[in-house]
Amino acid sequence: MKKSNTFNLKFPALAKGLMVASLFSITIIPHSAVHAAVTPGYTNYVIDTFKVPMRRGAGSNFKISRMMPAGAPVKILEANGEGWALVEYKKGSKTYTGWMHTTTLQNMPVARVRLEKQIKKTNKLEEKLNALQHELKTLKERHNETNQELSSVKQEKFELTQALTRLKSISSNAVDLDQQNQEMKQRLSTVEDQNAIMREQIDQSEDAIKRQWFLTGGGVLLFGLLLGRFFRIPAKRKKWGEI
Incomplete structure (x- = not known):
């Protein structure tokens, strides 16, 4: 199974592509969506042109109090419904109030500000992608x-497993x-017992043979004595005058 190409993406190139897409989306915002009607209580932004005047009253004939940066x-x-709006602008610890023509205001940040924010987001995204790439490398x-x-x-x-098999074989042996x-x-014990029995039988046989020989010898001796007694030859008598 082939590995997914997801891990082969070039993260910096992806981040640049996202940034370009974001810039493209910034440039195609409809003009009508930018220059919406001003509403009290909401925040608007000075249009992205040169500095725009803030006046002391609602009209071009009033004196300019300060020039507002784009x-x-x-x-x-x-x-006032006649194209003028009373606005409040804070810069640091100071607050400025004056009138500006509604055509110089828009309800969303200018392209430059959005671009800066988008670049920051893109940089953060690129940092996250780099971190993910490093983490992916570490995981690999x-x-x-x-x-x-x-x-x-x-x-x-x-x-x-082999050692256990050999051990089992040795144990079995x-x-x-x-x-x-x-x-x-x-x-061996059985043979020794049989040998002892046979030795005892042999001893008994030897004793019987010895007794038989003894009885046989005694019988022969007794028979010889009896035979000699019955068949004894008388002694020859000596004549008168023989020495």
Whole structure:
């Protein structure tokens, strides 16, 4: 199975593409959506042109109190319905109030401000993507280490399995040898018992033979004595005058 190409994306290039898409979306905002009607209580922004005048009254004939920078955020305090709005502008700890023509105001930040914000967002996104890329690299390294460790464990398991098999074989042989030894001991004991019985029988036979020889010898001796007694030859008598 082929690996997904998701991990092969170039994160910086992706971030640049997102930034370009964001810039394109900024440039195609409809003019009518930007220059909406001013509403009291809401924040509007000075249009993205040169500096725009803030006047002391609602009309071009009133004196300019200050020049407002492009993109400056102002709070709408009042709208007279004749194209003029009373606005409040804060800069640091100071607050400025004056009248501005509604055509110089829009209800969303100017393109430059949006671009700066978008660039910051894009930079943050790129940082996150770089962090993810680094994390992915770390995870791949850990994955490789884990694979190596797994291979080592598998090899160790294989060796232990072989050792266990040999041990079982040795143990089985040892059991067989012990069983054979016990059988040999039993056979030896049986043979020794049979040998003792045969030795006893031999001793008894030898005793019987000795007694038989003794009785036979005694009988022969007795028979000889009796025979000599009955068949004794008389002694030759001497003549008168012989020496």
